[in-house]
Amino acid sequence: MIESQTLDFLKELVENNNREWFQANKERYDKARANVIELATNVITKLHKVDPSVSADLDPKKCVMRIYRDIRFSKNKIPYKNNFGVSLPTLGSKLGGVEYYLHIQPGKSFIAGGYWMPEAEHLKAIRQEIDYNANDLKKIIDDKEFVKLFGEFRKQDQLKTTPKGYDVDNENIDLLKLKSFIVSHPLKDKELMGAGAADEIVTMCSKAYPLNIFLKNAIA
Template structure:
């Protein structure tokens, strides 16, 4: 996979963010997209080998559309400045997400602003055994890859049904349960990028397993 070409295309698209340019350069877009889909398909097979709970996700389903949704966000550009891929993708399961863009690139895992039922189930699990999640988040190897910890998206007040003195109140106040590992373009275009993604995935397994168990128990 030529990630240098992927970034060159994204830069050109960002500088010419309109349908006329895309129509003229659609063949180049398809080449970059199809090459990336092949890379994702190979990664998908590797992740399934290391994680028995992993669900195969066809690359065509994993790769998000490059068009922005202008119906609900008419102020956005016509096209995104990134390629987003959601892997291990089944309804109700925490996500494994790869975001390669010109403004930011990262790998993420967990739930971003989950539905009320899922959020309630995660909080129930934290109420029951939040120390397990605390241990996962505080593991040195985990903190090294995710130094910012849980995404800073918290209630200013205490969630209904919990007391402000709860031992895990900080975790309970979260509205999102997701962690991110930032990437540089140099890392992405290096020969070891696939290994990097796999190492991040491995570190995410206990975190995502905790969340997935919370919403199924």
């Protein structure tokens, strides 16, 4: 579970996002990160039993993303993220791709699954899979429980034009125009701080599991 001190650190970081404050509170950051790593360790162990493609040997330290922002090409020069991100890949140890993702941010935490902004080759393969087997995907995303947990799958970032190779009258054009294929469910602070936090997270991941299977089959 996430300790209240971890969320307190993130809250204060928002108000003091500068190197001087961060260095003065480095010990607090280290403890907060260790807390997130501990939760990630528990989630990996439990999630592997639900989705074997999440390796039980994943290094939780590598799954917890850097808090340091890359500001080299950004107009926003704030040096630190105001959250902890945990990437749980399903295709080996490389982060990204078809995965589960845990976002820890006071009042804005969530668990997600799917594939965010696929690379060109994978995007082409996913669209082809949708074109061939749209009913399989629709059976997943139109399930009442799925919609209740994650909302309307089609209401995410789409192309403004029809993707190359497909007809505007294609009955599944709303799915074919998607740029990402993700779902997410909010997590309350009290849920993260509860003794059953890892179980709650894995339960949500299990609901996204069929989507991840569809996407992985598409790019296999």
